[in-house]
Amino acid sequence: MYLIGLTGGIASGKSTVSRLLSELGAFIIDADAIARSLAEPKAPLWEKFVEHFGRSIVQPDGTLNRRRIGELVFSNQQERKWIDETAHPLIRSEIWRRIEECRKAAVPIVVLDVPLLYEVGWNDFTDEDWVVYVDAAAQLRRLMARDQLPEDSARRRIEAQMDLAEKAKRADLVIDNSKDELTTRRQVEQYWQALESRVHHG
Numbered sequence: 001m002y003l004i005g006l007t008g009g010i011a012s013g014k015s016t017v018s019r020l021l022s023e024l025g026a027f028i029i030d031a032d033a034i035a036r037s038l039a040e041p042k043a044p045l046w047e048k049f050v051e052h053f054g055r056s057i058v059q060p061d062g063t064l065n066r067r068r069i070g071e072l073v074f075s076n077q078q079e080r081k082w083i084d085e086t087a088h089p090l091i092r093s094e095i096w097r098r099i100e101e102c103r104k105a106a107v108p109i110v111v112l113d114v115p116l117l118y119e120v121g122w123n124d125f126t127d128e129d130w131v132v133y134v135d136a137a138a139q140l141r142r143l144m145a146r147d148q149l150p151e152d153s154a155r156r157r158i159e160a161q162m163d164l165a166e167k168a169k170r171a172d173l174v175i176d177n178s179k180d181e182l183t184t185r186r187q188v189e190q191y192w193q194a195l196e197s198r199v200h201h202g
Contacts, residue, residue, distance in 0.1 A: 001102060002109045002199045003125065007117035008132030009164035010157055011143035013177035013184065017132045018113045020188045027107045029098045031114040035091050039064055048086050074156050088120055109199055118170060119162055130191070131171035133164060134178050 006021070008014035015032075022028050038045035041062040049057060049064055053072065059065050073080045095112070102110045114122050123129050134142070136158075143154045168174045173191060177184045 001107060002195075003099070003127050004109065004111045004195070005117045005123050005126035005129040006111050006113045006132070007115060007129065007167060008177075009134075009139055009161055009167065010115070011139050011146055012132045012134045012164060013142075014113065014115065014132045016177065016181060016184065017130075017175055017188055018111070020185055021111055021192060024189065024192045026109060026111045026192065027102060028111045028113055029095055029102075031091055031095060031112070031116075034094050034098075035087060038087075038090055038094065044090055045087055052082065052086070070157075071153075074153070074160055080160065084120075092120075109195065116161070118167060123170070128172040129170065130173045130175060131164075131167045132175045132177050133168045134176075136164070138178055139164060 004026075006014065006018060008017070018028055018030065035045070037043065039049065040046060046064060049069065053069070057065050057068050057072075073083055095114075099110065099112075112122065112126060114120075117123050117126075117129060139158060140151070140154055143149060143157065144151060147154070149157070175184065175187050175191070
C-alpha cells in the first residue's frame with residue numbers, strides 16, 4: 001500500500017484537491033472529517049471539550065460552537081496546546097485504524113488528508129507528501145472571505161500553522177492552487193495518473 005500525505009495551509013484549497021483526487025478514484029482518509037465525527041454530540045472529543053470549556057460552547061442543538069472554540073483557541077497559546085494534546089491522540093488512533101483496514105483490504109494507494117501533516121509528524125509514515133500551495137496574499141484574502149473574518153483574526157489563524165512556503169519546500173510534490181479550479185484539476189489529474197502508473201507498474 002502506497003501512502004500519500006496531502007496537506008496545505010488554512011484556505012489553501014486542500015479540500016478541493018482532496019475532492020478532485022476522490023473523483024479520480026483515490027481512497028481518502030480525511031483527518032478533519034474524523035475530528036468532526038469525534039466532536040459530534042456525546043462523542044469522545046465532544047465530552048472532553050464540554051468538560052474543559054463548559055456548556056457555553058454548546059449550541060442549542062447540542063453541537064459544539066466551532067466559531068466560539070476557534071476564537072478561544074487562536075487567541076490563547078495554552079488553549080491551543082490543550083486542544084492539540086487532547087484531540088491528536090484520539091484522531092491519530094482512528095486514522096491508524098483506517099490505515100490498517102486499507103492495508104488488509106489491499107487498497108493500492110491511500111491519500112491521508114491532514115492539515116497538520118508536518119506539525120504533528122505524520123510525514124514520518126507517508127511514502128511521499130503533496131502540498132497544496134497559494135501565495136500568502138491569496139491565502140489571507142480567501143480565508144477572510146470564506147470565514148467572514150477581520151484581517152487580524154485571519155492572520156492569527158494563518159500564523160498558528162507552519163508557513164505554507166516552508167511546507168512547499170518539504171514536499172515531494174507541490175500543487176499550485178493560485179489560479180482557477182480547472183488549472184488545479186489538470187495538475188491533479190496529471191500527478192495522479194503518473195502516480196498510478198508508478199505504483200501499478202513499478
